[in-house]
Amino acid sequence: LPEFEPFDHADATPRANPGSPLVVQDVDLSKSMNIANHHTGMYITETLVVRRGDPIFLKLTFNRPVTAQDNFQVQFRIGQSTFSKVSSILFSGLVASGPWEASASEQQGALMLQVTPAPNAVVGRYRVVVAVALANGLQYTGPELQPSDTAFLESGHEEYVMNDSGVIWIGSLNSEYPRPWNYGQFEQGVLEACIYIMDKSQLPISDRGDPVKVVRMASAMINSQDDNGVLVGNWSEDFSMGKSPMFWTGSVQILQQYHSTGVPVSYAQCWVYAGVLNTFMRCLGLASRVITNFLSAHDNDGNLKTDLIFTSDMQPDSRHTRDSIWNYHCWNEVYLRRMDIPEEFSGWQVIDSTPQETSDGNYRCGPASVKAIKIGKVCFPFDGRFIFAEVNSDVLYHTRDRYGKLSLQKVDKKLIGQKLVTKSPHGNYQLDITLEYKYNEGKTWFSPSSVLRLGMSRDIYRLCIYHVSYLSPQGYVGRPLEAQLDIVNPSGSLLQTQVLVFVETTYYTGVRSHEVHKENYNLDLPANSSKTHNILTKKGHLTHREGT
Structure with missing residues (x-):
């Protein structure tokens, strides 16, 4: 000038x-x-x-x-x-x-x-x-x-803008634990780094006054997948070219390093992405929080179901299974007034910077209204179908024969999204927000007309029922696992079935690690009867590995 x-x-x-x-x-x-x-x-x-x-x-x-x-x-x-x-x-x-x-x-x-x-x-x-x-x-x-910018800040939401530290819940259902995280949105250089991210995104100046466009840009820029953004993801065991995701305890060093070098920082997994995105949001004055979904589905093909495929001898068929179930997955919510959808769906919006699927050609996700997700209105922008499936999809277990034909073996309607939590605004303990995303299982959550309109039918399946109860305390790494398998035939006729008990360790993303225990036998169940089978793994089979 x-x-x-x-x-x-x-x-x-x-x-x-x-x-x-x-x-x-x-x-x-x-x-x-x-x-x-x-x-x-x-x-x-x-x-x-x-x-x-x-x-x-x-x-x-x-x-x-x-x-x-x-x-x-x-x-x-x-x-x-x-x-x-x-x-x-x-x-x-x-x-x-x-x-x-x-x-x-x-x-x-x-x-x-x-x-x-x-x-x-x-x-x-x-x-x-x-x-x-x-x-x-x-x-x-x-x-x-x-x-x-305070965007759409209601009374009581100061925690979600002003608090510069917190905890992120990770682990597995019933064995979750808080991981401290320093958001550091007021630290030296963080504000400058956030402005640098906006500049590097090439978001037009005229769009930077629209919170929806800003948060959608941020969900893309925090990962490096398309645009050399902030963080490189790594779900392997080799972190030799950077730092393990477990190394990071806050966002400040990550953002400062990215700003000073312009090079994506290695490495991240979902809680790191969520922590850094939370810092970006709060630094710009947008109320935001980190959410953890325990037993989170990854619906790869958008059919609102999680399809798990097994071979004819009941081995997991990784080659043909595209969907997966994560022990937990972290994303963010940001509080916005949505002017592009009906006003009733303003409030908390889901955004996710972990690169899972593309949205309009880029690895980003949201914003999607939490209220809309709960009632199944997944037609609104952005990415409502994918997020709905993460918390509410049915899990379908199929077997695949040598000719590629799939046979449905079991449907689990309750496994996914059993618990969603965030940090309480009153301290470093859990706030359970499951009912903000879904109704209690069994309650009608949308009308038949909306099912037909949105193409979201949930089929009714008539199959045998089974339930696994863990008899040994969870979280005891390295000790034998004792469980009880209850199999029920609710039909009025004899059920001839094959039972495969397969125990393995997995990474939190659902990727298999190694086999621990396996049993295979035939079972005849008379009409309206049940059978109990005890499972006991050998001592020393369960060993701890980072990320599993």
Whole structure:
């Protein structure tokens, strides 16, 4: 930006007071006052951080008192060169006009301005420029500020913007544990890193005032899959080219490293992606939290069912099974007012930066309304079908014969999404939010008409029923596993079946590790009868491996 910009020749009429020219001597951003009013004192940065929709106070000192004949502008500039966006407040004396609400008053020889950024103002790094109209051009001067955003912040949600540390729940159902995480959204360099991520995403300046577009961009940029974003995923056992996901305990080092090098940081798994995305959201003033879904389905083909395929001798058929079940999966929720869908579906929205499936050509997910997911309205943007399946899909067990024909063996309607939790706003303990995503099993959760309209029929299957009860305490790594298998024939006729008991260790993503125990036998069950079978693994078969 030049210090002086001449008027066009076609518009050379003097616009300034013909007397002594007005000269800016000082632009005071009134940091102490604005930081207190905007609750941004926790950011460790030299730049003033403000929030949209709240007034900013600026103190201008000129070489003389401002008169009604004086014309000057206060410009809020974001972006560079021809791609910049300018919000200009024009002052004719003390009278203001422009896209943002503003006023001016004289105070001890200076001019105190009050400017309120629009609630939909672009989020990013601004320069504050004062442009004084002289006889033949504009004279520029000014510092900079950094707007943040509360978006749609309701009472009681301060935890989800202001708390810079917390815990993320990982593990397996009934053996979960909290993993501490330092979000550090106010730490030095984090705000700058978040702005760098937005710049690198090439999200148009004009779209940075739309929270839906910002969070959708962030869900793509936190992973490196398409756009050299922040984190490289790794679910193998080889982390020699970086750091194990278990190494990270917070977002600050990751974001600082990415900002300083521009190179994706290695390595991450779902809780790391969720932790860093949470930092990005809170740093920009968007209320957000990390969610853990225990027994989370990965529906690869979008049919709202989890299809697990076995060979004819009941071995897991990894080659033909595309869907999977994760012991747990972490994602984020962000609190937004959705203007692109019915207002009733505003509130908590799911976003997920773990690269699982593409959405509109990129590895990203959401935002999708939690309320819409609960009632099965998966037609709204974005990615509602995929998220619905993560928490509410049926699990179908098939056998595949040598010719590729599938035979359905069992359907489990209760396995997926048994428990969804987040950190309580009152401390580092669990808040169970399962019923925010789904109704209790067996309750009608949408009408037959909506089933037909959305193509989401859940078939009724008539098969034998079985249940596994764990008799030994869970979480005892390395000790024998004792379980009880109860098989029930609810039909009125004899059931001839083959029973395969297969125990193996898996990674939390559902990827198989190694076999622990196996039994195979035939069983005849009379009508309306049941059979109990005890399972006991050998001592030493269950060994701990990181990530399993």
